[in-house]
Every structure is written in structure tokens, then in C-alpha cells.
Amino acid sequence: MYRAVRIFLVGLVQGVGFRPTINRVAKITGVKGYVRNLGGSEVEIFIEGSQESIDRFFRELSRQLPPYSLIDEITIISDEPRGLQSFEIMKSSRELVNRSMIPPDIAICDECLKEVLNPSDRRYRYPFNSCAWCGPRYSMIYSLPYDRENTSMRKYKLCRKCLDEYNDVYNVRRHHAQGISCPEDGPRLALYTSDGKLVDSSDPLKDAAKLIDEGYIVAVKGIGGFHIAALATDDDVVLMLRKRKNRPTKPFAIMCLNLDIASRLVYFVPPSSIDLLTSPQRPIVLLPKRHDSPVSRYVSPNMDVEGVFLPYTALHYLLLMETRDKFLIMTSANIHGEPMCIDDECVFTKLRGVVDYVLTHDREIVNRVDDSVVRYTDGIQVILRRGRGYAPKWIRLPIDLKRDVVAFGAELQTAGAIGFNDKVVLMPYIGDLDNVDTLRDFEKTLWFFINNYSIDLSKTLLVIDKHPLYASREIAYEIRKKYGSNIFEVQHHYAHILSTLADRGIDLDENIVGIAIDGVGYGDDGNIWGGEVILIQGRNGYRRCGHLEYIPITSDRDSIYPARISSAILISMLGSEAYNIIKKFGLIERLPYGEKEVQAIHNKIIMGDYIRCSSIGRYLDAVSALLGFITYRSYEGEPAIVMEAMSKNWNRIRDLEPIEIRLEDGVAIAKTLNYFIDILGYLDRADLMAKQELAFRIQLELGKVLARIAINELKGRRNMKQIIAVGGGASVNTYIVRGIREVGAEEDIEVILPRRIPPNDGGIAVGQVYATIAVDI
Amino acid sequence: MTLVHGSGARETFDLIMKTIVSKVPERLRKVNGGMGIDVLDDGAVIPIGDKYLVITMDSYTVKPIFFPGGSIGTLAISGTINDLVVMGARPIAIMDSITVEEGFELNVLEKIVNDMIDLLKKYDIPLIGGDFKVMPRGNLDKIIITTTGIGLAQNPIVDTRIRIGDKIIVTDPIASHGAVIIASQLGLLDNIKNIKSDAKPLIDALLPVIEKYGEHIHAARDPTRGGIASILNEWAINNDVTIVIDRSKIPIEPEVRAFLEALGIDFLSVASEGVAILAVDPQYSDDIVNELRSRGCKAEIIGEVVKPQSELLKGKVIAITEIGGRTIVASRGLNLPRIC
Numbered sequence A: 001m002y003r004a005v006r007i008f009l010v011g012l013v014q015g016v017g018f019r020p021t022i023n024r025v026a027k028i029t030g031v032k033g034y035v036r037n038l039g040g041s042e043v044e045i046f047i048e049g050s051q052e053s054i055d056r057f058f059r060e061l062s063r064q065l066p067p068y069s070l071i072d073e074i075t076i077i078s079d080e081p082r083g084l085q086s087f088e089i090m091k092s093s094r095e096l097v098n099r100s101m102i103p104p105d106i107a108i109c110d111e112c113l114k115e116v117l118n119p120s121d122r123r124y125r126y127p128f129n130s131c132a133w134c135g136p137r138y139s140m141i142y143s144l145p146y147d148r149e150n151t152s153m154r155k156y157k158l159c160r161k162c163l164d165e166y167n168d169v170y171n172v173r174r175h176h177a178q179g180i181s182c183p184e185d186g187p188r189l190a191l192y193t194s195d196g197k198l199v200d201s202s203d204p205l206k207d208a209a210k211l212i213d214e215g216y217i218v219a220v221k222g223i224g225g226f227h228i229a230a231l232a233t234d235d236d237v238v239l240m241l242r243k244r245k246n247r248p249t250k251p252f253a254i255m256c257l258n259l260d261i262a263s264r265l266v267y268f269v270p271p272s273s274i275d276l277l278t279s280p281q282r283p284i285v286l287l288p289k290r291h292d293s294p295v296s297r298y299v300s301p302n303m304d305v306e307g308v309f310l311p312y313t314a315l316h317y318l319l320l321m322e323t324r325d326k327f328l329i330m331t332s333a334n335i336h337g338e339p340m341c342i343d344d345e346c347v348f349t350k351l352r353g354v355v356d357y358v359l360t361h362d363r364e365i366v367n368r369v370d371d372s373v374v375r376y377t378d379g380i381q382v383i384l385r386r387g388r389g390y391a392p393k394w395i396r397l398p399i400d401l402k403r404d405v406v407a408f409g410a411e412l413q414t415a416g417a418i419g420f421n422d423k424v425v426l427m428p429y430i431g432d433l434d435n436v437d438t439l440r441d442f443e444k445t446l447w448f449f450i451n452n453y454s455i456d457l458s459k460t461l462l463v464i465d466k467h468p469l470y471a472s473r474e475i476a477y478e479i480r481k482k483y484g485s486n487i488f489e490v491q492h493h494y495a496h497i498l499s500t501l502a503d504r505g506i507d508l509d510e511n512i513v514g515i516a517i518d519g520v521g522y523g524d525d526g527n528i529w530g531g532e533v534i535l536i537q538g539r540n541g542y543r544r545c546g547h548l549e550y551i552p553i554t555s556d557r558d559s560i561y562p563a564r565i566s567s568a569i570l571i572s573m574l575g576s577e578a579y580n581i582i583k584k585f586g587l588i589e590r591l592p593y594g595e596k597e598v599q600a601i602h603n604k605i606i607m608g609d610y611i612r613c614s615s616i617g618r619y620l621d622a623v624s625a626l627l628g629f630i631t632y633r634s635y636e637g638e639p640a641i642v643m644e645a646m647s648k649n650w651n652r653i654r655d656l657e658p659i660e661i662r663l664e665d666g667v668a669i670a671k672t673l674n675y676f677i678d679i680l681g682y683l684d685r686a687d688l689m690a691k692q693e694l695a696f697r698i699q700l701e702l703g704k705v706l707a708r709i710a711i712n713e714l715k716g717r718r719n720m721k722q723i724i725a726v727g728g729g730a731s732v733n734t735y736i737v738r739g740i741r742e743v744g745a746e747e748d749i750e751v752i753l754p755r756r757i758p759p760n761d762g763g764i765a766v767g768q769v770y771a772t773i774a775v776d777i
Numbered sequence B: 001m002t003l004v005h006g007s008g009a010r011e012t013f014d015l016i017m018k019t020i021v022s023k024v025p026e027r028l029r030k031v032n033g034g035m036g037i038d039v040l041d042d043g044a045v046i047p048i049g050d051k052y053l054v055i056t057m058d059s060y061t062v063k064p065i066f067f068p069g070g071s072i073g074t075l076a077i078s079g080t081i082n083d084l085v086v087m088g089a090r091p092i093a094i095m096d097s098i099t100v101e102e103g104f105e106l107n108v109l110e111k112i113v114n115d116m117i118d119l120l121k122k123y124d125i126p127l128i129g130g131d132f133k134v135m136p137r138g139n140l141d142k143i144i145i146t147t148t149g150i151g152l153a154q155n156p157i158v159d160t161r162i163r164i165g166d167k168i169i170v171t172d173p174i175a176s177h178g179a180v181i182i183a184s185q186l187g188l189l190d191n192i193k194n195i196k197s198d199a200k201p202l203i204d205a206l207l208p209v210i211e212k213y214g215e216h217i218h219a220a221r222d223p224t225r226g227g228i229a230s231i232l233n234e235w236a237i238n239n240d241v242t243i244v245i246d247r248s249k250i251p252i253e254p255e256v257r258a259f260l261e262a263l264g265i266d267f268l269s270v271a272s273e274g275v276a277i278l279a280v281d282p283q284y285s286d287d288i289v290n291e292l293r294s295r296g297c298k299a300e301i302i303g304e305v306v307k308p309q310s311e312l313l314k315g316k317v318i319a320i321t322e323i324g325g326r327t328i329v330a331s332r333g334l335n336l337p338r339i340c
């Protein structure tokens, strides 16, 4: 019997060698018809033939699916045969039936790398080698569908040999692969001095490697932006880079030629980290430092982990191969707080004083995408920064959204998202929106997704954070002005917990208790929150059922000089008696204006001129300063991160007294202020080792007290899911999470953390989208 | 209503627009041929013959009433004079209305009035009328002085003429007044021993410069409540431009800077009472700075007006920070932490 079927595939089906595979399978199985990309980045297949050949087609297809494709949805409709004589890859259509995933960038595959390393291959030492299975995607797409003419590869006309490969149905990796090229026709490298003078070089890659070995700092253009490459083994070079970048302590990532080299720097603990390092996403992974690591101690001062990653392009691989160490600092090429450079002009103007040379190429980076960062929290994989490789893959919600949504995220280290049907597309990590250039990038990225997913803004719900000073809100207001869209405000910590639930595919059909812990979020009472236990009341909103006690914050400067917070807590508890303690524990020396600053804080507190803040981040800052771990915070979360690093290798000998809980109008409050005074008592008889032990236990106790509040909410209630959902930037802290888990385990309650999105503000937009199912706008 | 609504920043502006300006019919927002609440400048402009009458009114409350460098009386007179001067007007007369709380001491009132009269004598400005009232105890916090200033201008400076390329000039170190007031309120005057309020009339230093450069000065304001952050934001919004300033070029006494830093307060949002901020034609900016300096000011060019790079940056003020980043300067009375 002669039949025809039409198949629609949604998922990661463009840019991963899908159409060529279909074509090949059709040729092998003898069906006629066509395959084409549709505008929403889904794929349409039409086949006709005997029932037998159609069955064969499906069988063969499931066997030959390209390694990186991901089918999310498949629709098969039977159709009328049209008497087609051949099978063809048809020109893409802009027509939008469904919306599919915009493909993320994929690290170079083994086959491509083999070619590059094979002296008799025509792509030997070719830095831009790629195939249907690998190479840049999102970073070079102007618009969908993913076809060569819609990418920055369009200016490179395929040579005869490449064209033959492209047209050869049986060439598995290059048939109809959009991004392919070769030394004849592809992008070219060039080496410049940092002030834009071309360096005469027959082999820019080799020369760049030589310069790096000599101790120069070189900007290297990659896939989603520029890196700064420098020797990781030379203290002077590292310190010079720190000085030039104005980055005193924030760790640099290290790219290692291969696992062998990486194993000299870090331990692969847990062993699954090896799969992560070699995955097509190729993230930076934070792993325990080897004690005999050859890396300069200035690369990641005060850290017990090193951020390492493997090359994800031939360019990186070849560059590392030519260097003496086979591993290098590869840090984002930006100036403090600004987005990473993606073009030469940016490097030549902004990084003139930072780098000595620039290794660049002539393929345009269309969409900036930062390296992703993954770490292990209490043994479990957590994404800290979701960029290259992961973004912009979508996340499926357990239910359908009522309408399209654009979510604007928060302010610092953030990203936006769009939602439609049952999907949330979390945009790649953008950065701090208080910076003008980052904000513009954020806007640009928003529009890329709004346009490519054909979001009709006039019917779209815009979701913003409640914080009245967030810059991202202004973009939403602009859009509302133009398109008349509705705006919906979502509380920060509610969104954090919803992010975790969305990531884990948990429906809001029951009440769920969550813990949201972070640095700063605007609370419903006008105070700053960040140590919250929140009851998600199914689809009927939420109730704050507990939190850490409010501590006084006297200015934004408190986050930079954490000893201010320690002093403020002490003053609020002990009045002017606090002065002696502030002196005794050396807090005065940790404040640039010393006693004057303490006095200013004192008087502000007396006058009631301060902000109330229940943030665990600020509390950890205060403890970290009190314990003497940190004086000046040079990057976000540093005091807490350092404290976590200091707590390593401590096991419980005895527990500290638990943090008490008091009830106030039905809200459970963890008495962290009193606890701070208790810490003084422990500290009185502590040397450095004991301080580390103390740090370990304090983090554990903070986790435990929050979990106890959560469990109290859970116990004996009906319609409650027996889980605790945890979210927020501080939920990457191993010891806090361990504390929560221990209490959870006693009651057989599972503790849930996000897996595919960052628990910090980089993932908050997902929860903002999810929140819209609970409202009627 | 919260105190934030009176901070002189964005919240005040929004409130006034919503509750007052929008309800007044357009034709009643100004005198024909002049300017009024349609532009919300420091003063109103009424044409008479070939000149313009400029009228301004302000209420002054300050805690403490006396501070290093002056009193509420100094403030009331300097502030009103300055509002006229930055409109390009030569002050011709002042009226005042003083309201005190029951129990206010006579000798304190006398001291305040003396401060006012001293300034009027110095600048030869007649006090032509006023009002005096006492309110029952508790209905008022000590004293409020409201002053009306009347001036005459050849070319009134209304701040709607700002153009792309204009240079932004600050006439003197900023924020000394605000710092002194904050220090007094917090009992920290010892921390800025050498600093006095900058409250003073701008007649000698600025008025001749304004008269000389006339139309080349496109905008002028005195950055009182809300500081220069607030003025620059108003300018940017009203003229649909972006204003970029370089924080490291802004004149400020080191002691004031350190004091505010220790408190975690951004000096851009702290008041001055004897400083003006100007937007001027770039061709004349150096001359104007030199002229101001020759009159004893420590004037500096702190930034410029640029074309907005995007819709979002229209009406925004951008500061180049001390470490070279570019941040948006908000005009907000709220001081909420955003740092994560």
C-alpha cells in the first residue's frame, strides 16, 4: 500500500545535522519526499512510499539520530501521497508552526579533532574545523532557521571540495552541514598588538603561543567572545594580569589541553566530573585543587577549588598544544563589570591596557555567550553560570502557560527568559545590569529571543522583580508603553523557589514549602529578604512562614566592607558596649575609616536610619568578617565563598548549640542575632583551626534552622508535597545545603535543588515565568 | 505620603506630575508668553516689555537650624537668590513668610533673621513684605521659612535648550552642605572638622558669567535636594538625551568625599546650597570655566550630553566610575541595597 506521512519534530533539531541524516535515511530506505527547517526552528518531514519503506524509515531514523539532537515533541499526521519522485532537503521556510530550540554552541567533536591533528588531512591544523555534529551555533546565528545564510558563516563561500562534501548524501558529518569550512575558504586568524597594529606572521597561532610562553598577555577570540590567555604557572604574569584587570582576588579559569593535563591540577571528584569536562557543553568545572598543582597560587587565592575546562574549538586546542605548560589562564576578556568583548574594536579600545597582543579572526560573533560554570555542592552538580553549551536550551514546565511571557530577571549576575506553551527559554547568562553596556546586551538578547520565537508583545505578560530600583524594570516599562503589554511583579524569593520547582518539573497542584537563600531581594514588607522559608500555596500565591532575624544594613557599602555588618549587628545588640568588642576582634582594622566608620554606623542605628535585612548572604558576610577571613569583598559572594573554602575538611566532633526559633504573628524567626553573640563566646577561645571549625558549624546550623522551620510547616499538614525546594544564590553552599539535608533526612523529606539552571539570580527568570500560571492577568 | 516623596528625586517629580501638574489645564500652566509648571524649572517666567520677570518660591526646613557655615536663615535667602540667578535673573526683591512652633525662643528667631538680613544687606536686595505665624506646639517642627524671590532677566535660562554635545560644568566642590547637615544629624561633626556648609548666594560668581555668555548657557540649576544626580536626570528626561559624567572629574572636598563614603552615601545625590551646575555650548565651555575660576570658583567640566545609544538610554544619566565602568545614575530618594 502506498502511503504518505507528515512529521513535525520539535526540540533540538536544527543545527545538529538533522536534515542531512533524514535525507540519508530516506535515500537508504527508498522513501520519497522532503525535509525542511521551519521558522520556529522545528523540522518538517514529508515522506511517501510503501508501508514497508515507511516503517524502515522510522526504524533506521531512530538508529541514526545525530549525537547531539534532542527530540522534545513528535507529531505524525497521515497525508495524501503526492507522487514525488525523489527525496530532497527543501529550502527552509520562515513559516512558524511550532517553536523549537535554538541550538546552543557545541564543542568540537572527536572526529573533527582527529582531522585537525592528522598531517595528511586537508584540515590539518585548521582552527575552525566543524561538522554537522559540532561547532558554534547560537553565537553565530543572526536569525532562524539555522541555515548558513542566517549565520556569520555566510560570507565564506564553500570551495569545490567542501561543496562536494556538503552535497554528498553519504557524508555523515558534512552533508548539508551549515557551518563547515576548510583552510581554503574559512575564517582566518590574525595577530595584532593591543593598539591594533598587525603583526606580520605566517603562523599567528604559533606566534601567539610563543608570546604567551614569554609571559605576554594575549586576547584570544573564541566562539562566544574573547578570552584573555596567560601563563598560569608564573606568579609575576598572574599578578600583572590581576593588576591590569583590577581584579585582586576573583579566581581565573584554566583551560587544559586534555584530561591528562587537567589531572595534574585537580582531582576528578566526583569521578562523574570527567564526563562533565568532556561533554559537548565543555563547561568550566570547579574541582578540588591538587596539593602539588603547578598552578600559581595567585590564580585562585583562598580557594580550595580550581576552575578548569577543556578546549572546545580546534583553535583553543592548537593554541594550548603549542604552549609549554599545555594549560593557560583563559578568563573572559572584559573590564570589571562590563560584558566580555566580542569584536576587535572593543579589545583595541577597552583592553588596550590589559593585554599585549590580540589573536583574532574574521568570523563575526553575533551573540555573546560566556563560558558556563559548574560546581559540586555537597557532591551534587550545580550550574553557577549558564552560558555556552547549555543556553539557550529550553526547560519544559509540567503544565501549559496561559499565554506568552517575557521575564526580566533580577539585577546582578542575571538573565532573562521567555515562556510559551509549556516551555521556558532561559537566556544565556548576561551579567550585572547596573552596568550600561551589560544592560544594552541584555536588551539586545531579549529582542533576539522575542523576534526569533515570534513573541507577540501586545499579548504577552511581562514579569519583573519587585525591587523598585532594578534597571531591567525600565525595559519592561518601555515595552509596555509601545505594545500595551501587561506587567506583573513577582517577589524575588518566591521566584527562586518556583525556579527550582520548574527545573525539577514539579507541578503546583499541592502546597510546597521552599527555602530561598541569597544576598539581596526586595521583600513584600519593603525590607530586604534573603533567608526565607516560603509556603507555596499551590496556584494561589505564597506565604512567608519564616526567616532569619533582620539585621541592620546601613548602606550599599556594607556588602563591600563586611566588617560594617558585623559592627552593625553588635551595635544593635549591645549598644555602645559593642565598641570594645569591635576593637577586640579586630573589626576596626577591617574598616577603611576605622573608628569614624563605626561611629557613623552606631549613630545611624540609633537614629533608625538603616534597612532591615534577613539575607543569609549578609549574615555570612558578617560572620566571615568577624572570623577574620575577609576584609574587603572584591567580587560577589566572596566572603561566603571564602568561608566555605575555609570550612573544608571539617567533620563534626560536637554540635554547636542550635539556633533558636521564636514565633512572631505566626511567622517563625531564626534568632540569628543572639547567635551572633554566641559566636563571640566560641571565638573567645579559638585559634585559627578552631575558627575554621566554627565556620563549618555555623553554616551547617544556618541550614538546619531553616530546615527546621520548613519541616514545622510540613508536618501534619494535608495537601503538602513531602519535599523542601531550595533556591537562591546561597544554596550552592555545601554546608548550608548539608544542614538542610540532615534535618530533612531525619523526617524522610527530600531536599530539591535545580539541576539544569543556576539556583542564583541567573536562573530566577524561570521562576518568574512559572509564577504567571498562578495569576489571572 | 512618605519622606521619599519629598526627597527631591524621581519620586517627588512623579508625585508632582501626577497630583498637580496633570490636573491643571495646559493653558493655565503658565502666563502667556512665559513659562510655568509646564517646564518645572527653579522659577516661573513672565514677559514684561522686552524683559522677563522671574519669580521663585521655596520653603525651608532644616535640622539642625544652625550648622557650621550658617543657619536656616542663610539657606532661605541664598536658596532663593540662587534660584533666581540660575534662571539668569538679577534679584530685585524678596518676601518671606516665617512660621514657628509655639515655644520657639525669641533670641533664636532673632539670630536667624539676622542671618537673613546680613545677606540682603550684602547684596543690596530689598525685603518688601512677608508673613509671620505661630503654630500650636506639636503642629510643626520648630520653624519653616518660605521665601519668594523676584528677579529680572534679559534672557531667562529655561532648561529645555540642552543639545547633544553640550558640556556639563559644576561651579564648585559639591555636597559640602549636605555632608554638614548629615554629620550634624548623626552627631558626627567631629568627622568633618574642616568643612562648612557651602550655602551662599551665587550673585558674584555666577551672575556676571551668565549675563556675559547668555544664550550659550543652555541650562543652569542649583543642585539642592537630590544633588546633581537629580538635576541631571531631570535634564536628560526633559531633553530626551543621555548625559555622561565622569565621577573622577567632579569637584568635591576630599574630607567630604571620605565622610560620605564611610556612610555609604553617594555624593551625587547629596545637596549643595552654593553651587550651580550648567549645560553649555561646547565652544564656550573652556572660556566659561576660566571665567568662573577667575572669580574664585573651582569650576570643572564633569561631562557632556550625548545622543542616546538606544531607546533605553534616552533620558538616562551615565557615570563613568572610578574604575572605568559605566553605570546608570538613578535619581531616587530610596537608598536600597541592590548588591547581591
Ligand SMILES: [Fe+3]
Binding pocket: A410, A492, A496, A518, A519, A520, A521, A728, A729, A760, A761
Ligand atoms: Fe537572588
Ligand SMILES: [Mg+2]
Binding pocket: B042, B058, B083, B224
Ligand atoms: Mg529650588
Ligand SMILES: [Zn+2]
Binding pocket: A108, A109, A110, A111, A112, A113, A129, A130, A131, A132, A133, A134, A135, A173
Ligand atoms: Zn565535528
Ligand SMILES: [Zn+2]
Binding pocket: A158, A159, A160, A161, A162, A163, A181, A182, A183, A184, A185, A186
Ligand atoms: Zn573548503
